[in-house]
Amino acid sequence: MTQLSHTDLGWSAHFHAQIDVDHLPLAARITSVARDRLFVLTTSGPRTILPPSSMTTGAFATGDWVITTPDGTRVDRLLNRQTSLARRAAGTGADSQLIAANVDTLGIVTSCNADFNEARLERYLALAASAGCLPLVILTKADLCDDPRDFARRAERLSPLVTAISLNATDPLEAEALSPWCSSGQTLALVGSSGVGKSTLSNAITTITSATQGIREDDAKGRHTTTARGLFATRFGGWLIDTPGMRALRLADASEGIETIFDDIETLARRCRFSDCRHETEPGCAVQAALAEGTLAEDRLNRWRKLLREDAHNSATLHEARARDRAFGKMVRSVMKEKNRHKD
Ligand SMILES: Nc1nc2c(ncn2[C@@H]2O[C@H](COP(=O)(O)OP(=O)(O)O)[C@@H](O)[C@H]2O)c(=O)[nH]1
Numbered sequence: 544m545t546q547l548s549h550t551d552l553g554w555s556a557h558f559h560a561q562i563d564v565d566h567l568p569l570a571a572r573i574t575s576v577a578r579d580r581l582f583v584l585t586t587s588g589p590r591t592i593l594p595p596s597s598m599t600t601g602a603f604a605t606g607d608w609v610i611t612t613p614d615g616t617r618v619d620r621l622l623n624r625q626t627s628l629a630r631r632a633a634g635t636g637a638d639s640q641l642i643a644a645n646v647d648t649l650g651i652v653t654s655c656n657a658d659f660n661e662a663r664l665e666r667y668l669a670l671a672a673s674a675g676c677l678p679l680v681i682l683t684k685a686d687l688c689d690d691p692r693d694f695a696r697r698a699e700r701l702s703p704l705v706t707a708i709s710l711n712a713t714d715p716l717e718a719e720a721l722s723p724w725c726s727s728g729q730t731l732a733l734v735g736s737s738g739v740g741k742s743t744l745s746n747a748i749t750t751i752t753s754a755t756q757g758i759r760e761d762d763a764k765g766r767h768t769t770t771a772r773g774l775f776a777t778r779f780g781g782w783l784i785d786t787p788g789m790r791a792l793r794l795a796d797a798s799e800g801i802e803t804i805f806d807d808i809e810t811l812a813r814r815c816r817f818s819d820c821r822h823e824t825e826p827g828c829a830v831q832a833a834l835a836e837g838t839l840a841e842d843r844l845n846r847w848r849k850l851l852r853e854d855a856h857n858s859a860t861l862h863e864a865r866a867r868d869r870a871f872g873k874m875v876r877s878v879m880k881e882k883n884r885h886k887d
């Protein structure tokens with residue numbers, strides 16, 4: 544591998560602001576997380592390092608930036624993430640599990656056919672927004688479709704944040720259309736249903752020798768298995784994150800993301816006469832008025848409701864905790880009010 548600069552590796556002002564400039568040579572980017580060690584890339588090449596003695600590797604994710612100890616054998620400090628993709632951990636609690644860090648663009652892959660589904664796209668868009676990633680909708684199988692641009696237009700109508708491109712993923716020349724999102728220093732991750740062309744695209748844009756190819760890991764039985772996962776160099780000088788966790792992404796607590804993606808409805812809702820308007824039969828409801836005028840589509844409203852319901856369910860314990868905090872705050876305020884009333 545040729546010598547890479549920090550910028551090539553994805554270093555940016557965001558990370559630079561967190562360190563003493565003398566420590567720049569100790570910066571390393573995590574390419575893969577194993578049970579007991581971390582695989583990293585530095586400007587002098589790939590290396591294996593250990594987490595701090597007080598931490599497990601579970602606190603780190605592919606894409607993270609760390610500062611190593613001066614001897615380069617251990618993590619000294621994890622740098623604050625620019626973006627983080629998480630999913631709700633299996634089991635009951637509302638804890639989320641980190642999937643990848645510092646992904647600039649979330650490539651949402653769908654095909655110009657029956658896989659195209661506005662509700663699913665919105666779910667991924669909310670995920671991208673809550674992670675802090677820019678969403679790019681990649682419409683594959685354009686070669687099998689009469690009007691791929693119509694699919695792109697439909698995707699771009701979902702949010703002003705969306706850029707949509709349509710292509711034939713099996714044609715390496717067409718796959719070059721992804722280069723602006725994975726050229727020098729840029730990190731891309733792909734999500735989408737099975738069969739839409741994620742592997743085809745990954746193969747087309749990554750180089751044969753990836754940063755993590757052929758890593759040997761001990762499995763539970765003490766044998767060695769060869770895995771290829773993590774941070775892969777693209778042909779355009781940037782990075783593609785591909786981990787098993789990426790394939791298992793679900794909607795986590797994405798309420799912030801939902802607000803961003805459904806900004807049109809959220810803006811209307813703020814104009815309703817009642818602040819607790821449920822947008823059903825209340826007088827002065829701006830959402831119902833937009834429906835009647837035809838400026839808001841009923842199916843979009845229904846998808847917003849459904850996503851909010853699901854999100855509320857997913858993060859029930861978080862919401863309960865927040866509700867408790869709110870109730871407590873309310874109680875404190877009413878007690879204070881009572882006290883002040885008695886004062887005068
Ligand atoms: N014609 C055509 N076939 C595609 C395209 N993208 C993917 N395929 C095919 O669809 C199948 C599934 O692709 P794959 O990359 O494995 O999908 P993944 O499950 O998302 O990783 C493969 O047979 C691909 O060759 C495309 O743009 N055009």
Ligand SMILES: [Mg+2]
Nearest residue numbers: 738741742743
């Ligand atoms: Mg695949």
